[in-house]
Amino acid sequence: MRSVIDPALRRWLPLVSAVTFVALLLGVAVGRLTGPVTEPGAAADPGDEAAVAEDGHIHPVPGQTDAAGPAAAVTGQSMSASGYTLIPQAREFDAGDDTPLRFHIADSYGTPVTSFTEIHEAPMHLFVMRRDLSGYQHLHPTMDDDGTWTATPEWAASGPWRIITDFAVAEGDTTIPITLGVDVSVPGEYRAADLPPAEDVVRVDGFEVTMEFAPEVAVSSPLLLRVTRDGEPAELEPYLGAVGHLVVLRDGDLGFLHVHPDDGGGDALRFWTTIPSQGDYRAHFDFKVDGQVHTAGFTLSIP
Numbered sequence: 001m002r003s004v005i006d007p008a009l010r011r012w013l014p015l016v017s018a019v020t021f022v023a024l025l026l027g028v029a030v031g032r033l034t035g036p037v038t039e040p041g042a043a044a045d046p047g048d049e050a051a052v053a054e055d056g057h058i059h060p061v062p063g064q065t066d067a068a069g070p071a072a073a074v075t076g077q078s079m080s081a082s083g084y085t086l087i088p089q090a091r092e093f094d095a096g097d098d099t100p101l102r103f104h105i106a107d108s109y110g111t112p113v114t115s116f117t118e119i120h121e122a123p124m125h126l127f128v129m130r131r132d133l134s135g136y137q138h139l140h141p142t143m144d145d146d147g148t149w150t151a152t153p154e155w156a157a158s159g160p161w162r163i164i165t166d167f168a169v170a171e172g173d174t175t176i177p178i179t180l181g182v183d184v185s186v187p188g189e190y191r192a193a194d195l196p197p198a199e200d201v202v203r204v205d206g207f208e209v210t211m212e213f214a215p216e217v218a219v220s221s222p223l224l225l226r227v228t229r230d231g232e233p234a235e236l237e238p239y240l241g242a243v244g245h246l247v248v249l250r251d252g253d254l255g256f257l258h259v260h261p262d263d264g265g266g267d268a269l270r271f272w273t274t275i276p277s278q279g280d281y282r283a284h285f286d287f288k289v290d291g292q293v294h295t296a297g298f299t300l301s302i303p
Contacts, residue, residue, distance in 0.1 A: 081178055090184075128164075131159065211298055224269070242260045280300065
């Protein structure tokens with residue numbers, strides 16, 4: 001038997017269909033905007049387990065896999081992050097020139113930032129190196145009242161160079177660590193230098209520095225460093241709030257890691273280090289003895 005629709009209702013069918021269609025569209029749009037509902041107690045970010053130290057840096061939990069992915073372990077690849085931008089006054093320098101490097105950090109409104117939170121006894125850490133990872137320098141610039149930072153790197157050779165700033169700002173009760181990087185240039189003929197060979201022992205300024213490291217990609221692993229002089233353990237002094245500083249740079253994109261030792265290395269300094277990917281790296285270890293700072297560089301080749 002055929003159903004018969006009352007003629008009085010027939011004229012409302014197009015309107016009902018249109019309203020139903022619009023309601024369906026709104027439901028899809030709202031679903032896309034709000035996203036899935038997280039169950040109470042569920043982790044919002046797989047990287048939340050990393051420990052945020054008083055220095056403003058994020059330190060991985062020993063043995064923890066980097067759940068956010070290998071790319072999350074390195075910083076310094078962008079000139080802008082978290083609403084802040086690194087702006088150098090000049091982008092070109094002459095080889096052997098002592099022209100100062102000047103730059104400022106701009107906020108999201110383009111205003112130079114003048115208030116910074118000290119991390120490891122300095123409000124700004126500046127790292128300078130060529131794109132081939134040679135010429136590494138760890139400097140501490142000074143800031144003028146207008147937010148302009150000044151340092152005098154050694155532009156030892158022609159070619160593309162990278163400057164990386166490591167600092168922290170306070171937003172309310174929260175300290176936000178930020179690492180920014182930008183390229184500058186030293187005109188002239190450029191030939192990329194080969195990385196030094198990967199060795200476990202490096203000699204610098206009369207010291208012998210020995211490294212023990214068995215990394216797993218994207219896993220926090222202990223990197224041990226021992227410093228001796230004339231066959232005896234060297235008496236390391238605190239430097240910028242720590243007994244040592246380790247900076248790891250990835251060949252190719254200069255992805256940046258800044259790591260500090262914990263207290264569990266016994267006769268060695270232990271740095272929990274997460275290598276984000278396969279490839280070659282340079283690890284620079286800063287240490288202080290008799291009031292002088294020394295830097296030992298290691299090449300890491302991760303198969």
